[in-house]
Amino acid sequence: MRLHRLALASSALVAFGTVLAGAAQAEISDDAVKIGVLNDRSGLYADLSGEGSVVAARMAVEDFGGTVNGKAIEVLSADHQNKPDVGSNIARQWIDQDGVDVIVDVPTSSVALAVQQVTSEKDTAFLDSGAATTALTNDQCAPTFVHWTYDTYALSVGTGKAVVDEGGKSWFFLTADYAFGHQLEKDTAAVVEANGGTVVGSVNHPLSSSDFSSFLLQAQASGADVIGLANAGGDTTNAIKQANSFGIVQGGQKLAALLGFITDVDALGLDVAQGLTLTTGFYWDRNEDTRKFADRFAEKMNGQKPTMVQAGVYSAVMHYLKAVEEIDDDGGKAAVDQMKKMPINDFFAEDGTIREDGRMVHDMYLVQVKKPGDSAGKWDYYEIVKTIPGSEAFLPIEKSSCSLAKK
Amino acid sequence: MTDTAMKPATGLRGRRFVTPVLALLGIALLIAAPFFGIYPVFLMKLLCFALFACAFNLMLGFVGLLSFGHAAFFGMAAYVTGHAVKAWELNTVLGIGAGTAVAGVMGLVFGAIAIRQKGVYFAMITLALAQMVYFFCLQVPFTHGEDGIQGIPRGTVFGLFDLRDTLTMYYFVAAVFLVGIFVIYRTVHSPFGQALKGIRENEARMISLGYPVALLKVLAFTMSAALTGLAGSTKAIVFQTATLTDVNWHMSGEVVLMTLIGGMGTIFGPVVGAGVIIALQNYLATIGSWVTVVMGTIFVICVLTFRRGIVGEILARWPKKG
Numbered sequence: 251m252r253l254h255r256l257a258l259a260s261s262a263l264v265a266f267g268t269v270l271a272g273a274a275q276a277e278i279s280d281d282a283v284k285i286g287v288l289n290d291r292s293g294l295y296a297d298l299s300g301e302g303s304v305v306a307a308r309m310a311v312e313d314f315g316g317t318v319n320g321k322a323i324e325v326l327s328a329d330h331q332n333k334p335d336v337g338s339n340i341a342r343q344w345i346d347q348d349g350v351d352v353i354v355d356v357p358t359s360s361v362a363l364a365v366q367q368v369t370s371e372k373d374t375a376f377l378d379s380g381a382a383t384t385a386l387t388n389d390q391c392a393p394t395f396v397h398w399t400y401d402t403y404a405l406s407v408g409t410g411k412a413v414v415d416e417g418g419k420s421w422f423f424l425t426a427d428y429a430f431g432h433q434l435e436k437d438t439a440a441v442v443e444a445n446g447g448t449v450v451g452s453v454n455h456p457l458s459s460s461d462f463s464s465f466l467l468q469a470q471a472s473g474a475d476v477i478g479l480a481n482a483g484g485d486t487t488n489a490i491k492q493a494n495s496f497g498i499v500q501g502g503q504k505l506a507a508l509l510g511f512i513t514d515v516d517a518l519g520l521d522v523a524q525g526l527t528l529t530t531g532f533y534w535d536r537n538e539d540t541r542k543f544a545d546r547f548a549e550k551m552n553g554q555k556p557t558m559v560q561a562g563v564y565s566a567v568m569h570y571l572k573a574v575e576e577i578d579d580d581g582g583k584a585a586v587d588q589m590k591k592m593p594i595n596d597f598f599a600e601d602g603t604i605r606e607d608g609r610m611v612h613d614m615y616l617v618q619v620k621k622p623g624d625s626a627g628k629w630d631y632y633e634i635v636k637t638i639p640g641s642e643a644f645l646p647i648e649k650s651s652c653s654l655a656k657k
Numbered sequence: 658m659t660d661t662a663m664k665p666a667t668g669l670r671g672r673r674f675v676t677p678v679l680a681l682l683g684i685a686l687l688i689a690a691p692f693f694g695i696y697p698v699f700l701m702k703l704l705c706f707a708l709f710a711c712a713f714n715l716m717l718g719f720v721g722l723l724s725f726g727h728a729a730f731f732g733m734a735a736y737v738t739g740h741a742v743k744a745w746e747l748n749t750v751l752g753i754g755a756g757t758a759v760a761g762v763m764g765l766v767f768g769a770i771a772i773r774q775k776g777v778y779f780a781m782i783t784l785a786l787a788q789m790v791y792f793f794c795l796q797v798p799f800t801h802g803e804d805g806i807q808g809i810p811r812g813t814v815f816g817l818f819d820l821r822d823t824l825t826m827y828y829f830v831a832a833v834f835l836v837g838i839f840v841i842y843r844t845v846h847s848p849f850g851q852a853l854k855g856i857r858e859n860e861a862r863m864i865s866l867g868y869p870v871a872l873l874k875v876l877a878f879t880m881s882a883a884l885t886g887l888a889g890s891t892k893a894i895v896f897q898t899a900t901l902t903d904v905n906w907h908m909s910g911e912v913v914l915m916t917l918i919g920g921m922g923t924i925f926g927p928v929v930g931a932g933v934i935i936a937l938q939n940y941l942a943t944i945g946s947w948v949t950v951v952m953g954t955i956f957v958i959c960v961l962t963f964r965r966g967i968v969g970e971i972l973a974r975w976p977k978k979g
Contacts, residue, residue, distance in 0.1 A: 292949055329948060334805060334900045335702065335892070336938060342698050343939075360900045363807045367897055385804055428795045429802030457795060 278580045279349060282322045285311070285567060286350040288340060288365065289380055291329035294483055295357040297513040299380045302560040303355045305550050310567035318575045326350060334364035341368040351580040352377060352570055355563050359383035359430075363390055370394050373582040377570060379562035382482075382509060384645060387607045391652035394582035395608040396589060399562030400531045403645045404614055406434050406480070406508040408529035408638045410441035412616040413476055413506055416635065422474035423452035424465055424489055426481035431457075434480040434508050450474045459485060462492045470498055476527075482509045491522055499525040511557050515619055515631045523631075526619040529643075532558035532598055533615055533632050539597035555629040565598035566610075602640070607652035611640040683925075687831050697827045698895070703935045704834040705892040710915040710927030711841050712884035717913075718922035719845055720877050721857035725780040725909050726767065726787030727885050730760040732904025733790055734886030739806035739899035740799050749812035749820060753833075753890040760886020761879055763790075768878030772871055784906065791904045805900030809893055826895065833891050837884050842924055844880065853877055914952070918959050920966025929967050 287307050289299040304327040311323045326348065330337035337356065344350035345368065353369060356362045357380025369376035370392035378386060379399045387397050410421075421442050425431045431454070439449045451472050453465045466489070469477045477498065479486050486507050493505055507514075510528040534544035534555040543564070547556045556564075573588035574580050586608075594602035599612035617632035625631065647655050691697045713727050734756035742752035771782040794800045801807075811820040820826045844850050852873055855863045864870050893899045902908065911934065919930025934952065941948045963970040 292947075331938070331948070333902045334898045335896045335902065338896055338898065339698055339702060339939065343696055346698075347696060359803055360805045360807075360898075360902070363804055364896070364898045364900075367808050383804060390807060429798075429804075456792075 278319065278321045278574070278578065279351065282324055282349070283318055283352075283571070283574060283580050284324045284326060284344075284348065284350045285570075286341075286344045286348075286353045287325060287327040287355050287563070288330055288337060288344075288353050289327075289355040289357055290332050291327075293332050295332070295380065297517075298511045298557045299355050299357045299559050299563075302547070302551055302554065302556060303379070303563040305547065306556060306560045306564040307354060307567045309546065309550075310564045310571070314568060314571045318571055319578050323571065330356070330358070330361050332358045332361060334360045337361035338364040338368050341365045342372075345369075345372045345374050351375065351574075352567075352582075352585070354378075354566055354570075355380045355559070357381055357559065359385070362386060366390055366392055366395060369582060375570060375580075375582040375585045377563075377566040379566055380559045387605075387609045387645075388651045391607050391650075391654055393608075393654060394586050396566065396586060396604055396610055397608055398566045398610045399558050400529075400614070401609075401644070402430075402434055402509065403437060404531070404643045405510075405529045406438040407441045407645075408614045408616060408643050409506050409508055409527060410438040410478070411445050411642070412529070412636050412638060413504070413527055414442055414445040414447040418476035418504055418506070419447045420474045421447060421449045421476045421478050422469045422472040423449065423478045423480050424462070424469055425452055425454050426457050426485050427454040428457055430482070431480050435478070438478055438480065438508060452480075455481070455485070457485070460488060462489045463496075465489075466493055466496050466498065470496060470501070470503065474503065476504045476506050478506045478508060480508050486510055487514055487518055490518055490526060494522045511559070512555070512629075512631060513557055516629070520620060520622040520625055520631065523619045524621045527616065527635070528619075529614050529616055529638065530558050530632070531612070531614055532556070532561040533617060533634060534561075535630065535632070536615070536634060537597075543597050553628070561598050565594065565596055568596060569594050605647050605655070607647060607650045607655040609644055609647075609650075611644055613640050614638040614643040684835065687835070688828075691824060691827055697823050699935075699939055701827055701830045701895045702892070702939075703932055704830050705888050705895060706912075706915065706935050707928040707931040708834050708837045708891070709885055709888035710912050710919065710931045711838060711924070712881050712888060713912045714916045714921055714923075714927045715841055715844070715881040715884070716878060717916055718926075719850065719857060720853045720874060722772075722775070722874070722878075723780045723913070724771075724783045724878070724881070725906070725913070726783030726785075726790075727882075727912055728904050728906060728908035729767070729787035729790035730763055730882040730885040731889035731892075731908060731912075732794065732899070732901070733763060734760040734889035735893035735899035735903045736794060736800050736806060738890035738893045739809045742812060742894070743806060743809050744799070748815060749894055750814055752812075753887065753894065756890030756893070757883050757886040760889065761883030764879040764882020764886075765875065767882065768875040772874045772878065784909070787904070787906060787909060791901070791906070794901060794904050800899070800901075803901065805898055806893075807898050809897045809899065811894055811897065820894070830891055830895060833887065837887055838924070838928075840880075841884065845924065849873070849876075914956055916966075918956065918966055920969030920972070923966070923968045923972060926966050926968035933967070 287304045289303050290296050291300045307325050328340045352375040354377045356365050356378050359381050362378050362381035376395045378397050382402045384401045384403050423435045425435045453468050455465050479489050505526050507528045515523045534540050544555045573585050577588045590604045602612035604610045615634050616636040618635050620633055690700055716722050716724050737759045738752045738756035741747040741755045767786050771779055813819050818825050852868055915930035915934050916927045920926025965973055
């Protein structure tokens with residue numbers, strides 16, 4: 251495809267002389283900018299990304315004006331079913347056959363890492379909003395990649411530091427017994443201790459547990475101020491539900507979810523989730539701009555407010571289009587390089603910047619889930635306790651193991 | 658499994674001519690396919706799963722034992738190959754060999770344990786063993802847990818062919834696939850294969866005839882596992898990843914689905930079944946959650962109306978000469 255384009259460009263060169271040649275080198279391929287929204291549309295992440303992310307991408311295209319430098323903008327979408335091989339296959343096919351120029355969203359770490367291989371090999375921009383792993387901006391970073399919304403470090407460390415600052419000095423961890431859970435616990439414990447807190451104990455539970463009673467009783471008996479849930483998805487929601495049955499929050503202990511989304515809170519209900527502390531990259535009810543976006547989004551999504559992942563997709567697509575307009579080129583590295591030069595200012599981020607390793611740095615928010623009585627209704631779930639400045643929220647670039655950061 | 662559920666393709670004699678012609682046609686199609694505008698990466702995926710389904714079918718279709726743990730061989734082989742090629746920098750072919758060998762050894766162990774039981778108990782034991790493998794893969798460091806092994810280099814075939822080229826990779830996969838199918842075909846039509854079919858039809862009689870039934874079953878299981886491993890290893894090289902998806906029990910279920918839709922107990926049934934399922938997954942990816950609904954519907958229709966599967970049904974209606 252690219253060779254073909256090169257051949258075309260060179261024949262244009264011969265035909266029209268050198269004036270056109272300059273333009274032919276940097277150009278928008280296939281006379282269109284194609285945005286591929288690749289995410290989970292049928293499984294456990296369908297609520298927090300899924301169709302909502304596609305709607306967000308379309309909104310960004312609409313708000314941008316539908317064309318960039320006179321070239322049409324198209325939005326494609328597909329379901330990766332949380333399978334890395336399906337994801338990388340779609341990514342390849344999109345790039346090779348459909349001329350997709352940028353892939354966005356891609357929740358599920360393993361799929362995102364697989365797509366990262368494809369996009370970096372084929373010089374296609376990849377703006378991830380949905381995946382959590384920090385590997386994307388460390389060992390496996392790429393010059394065509396931007397990690398937009400959050401990562402495990404921001405969520406766990408953000409929550410860890412903020413909760414200690416708020417007085418939660420002693421911690422007990424409930425950890426999913428696999429690499430991800432242990433990493434989450436280790437990162438958070440380091441921050442807790444660095445900020446003067448103590449870790450009084452931890453217990454490992456098998457992945458996808460349905461019975462947390464014995465683990466929760468240990469956590470309760472430890473007398474710790476805070477119970478940190480170093481797990482994700484169904485494990486987090488199950489643990490929260492059962493903690494509620496044991497009256498842990500009512501008993502004065504705090505629950506801190508190290509990886510949680512507003513859709514999880516919605517699924518649990520405020521009765522169960524109340525008092526839960528977590529970190530988020532976006533909350534729809536933060537200010538006038540966020541509310542305006544959320545209302546427009548909700549209109550298209552049967553009243554659902556955007557999650558941070560969906561809001562991040564809008565912001566990423568918008569910034570990408572601005573960069574492409576600026577340089578009139580949709581090559582992956584060229585576009586991402588331009589994105590790194592421009593600050594991000596929209597409802598999602600104030601003065602956000604993209605670092606060399608591909609990490610988009612913006613403020614994160616520590617929130618506490620409201621009591622049912624304090625909530626005005628559906629989706630009115632969070633109380634913003636604290637704004638975590640971007641400089642504290644993400645892994646410092648000096649510690650990044652990304653080869654691009656070492657220059 | 659009851660006998661009615663698996664009426665195999667009998668009376669192969671009448672089709673003596675047809676088989677080589679079909680085989681040649683198949684090979685020609687395989688060689689020409691990338692030039693008909695079909696996406697080669699998709700074809701490679703299809704071939705890997707087709708081989709997987711065929712290897713699985715060796716157990717289900719020809720021995721009559723439903724294994725619900727074949728993902729363990731598929732995924733483990735992918736991990737071993739990925740690790741061997743990436744961390745130990747082994748040649749791709751040796752890496753695939755290592756994956757296949759490990760899967761074969763696992764098959765021997767699993768087989769020796771599970772073969773004592775039949776029917777649903779056999780399925781449950783294989784499932785339990787496969788779950789153990791799944792949690793093993795989740796925990797050990799070399800698989801990188803959830804993230805999986807990423808960026809496995811495709812390498813070369815002994816320095817002769819560069820597999821980074823998509824078309825070269827495709828022909829490599831096609832060759833692996835043909836070798837796998839050939840091995841299965843020869844096995845099924847050998848005295849060993851006949852004995853396996855005998856076990857499927859009437860195990861007690863085979864024992865009374867003096868066949869070492871348990872040994873034959875373990876051998877078949879080992880072969881099936883090794884070929885599954887071959888498919889898994891090749892897939893790891895094609896997609897350059899090895900992840901938990903491959904060892905998950907969903908994968909074991911998917912291969913059952915492929916085999917049943919295509920037609921168990923036939924050589925090419927699983928190939929067709931894999932084609933149908935993979936094509937659905939691929940081309941329907943844009944319609945989101947409907948993929949699973951469509952696949953479920955197809956499965957129900959298949960079970961209700963053509964229980965022999967697509968190829969099984971065609972073979973059963975084929976006019977028999979002589």
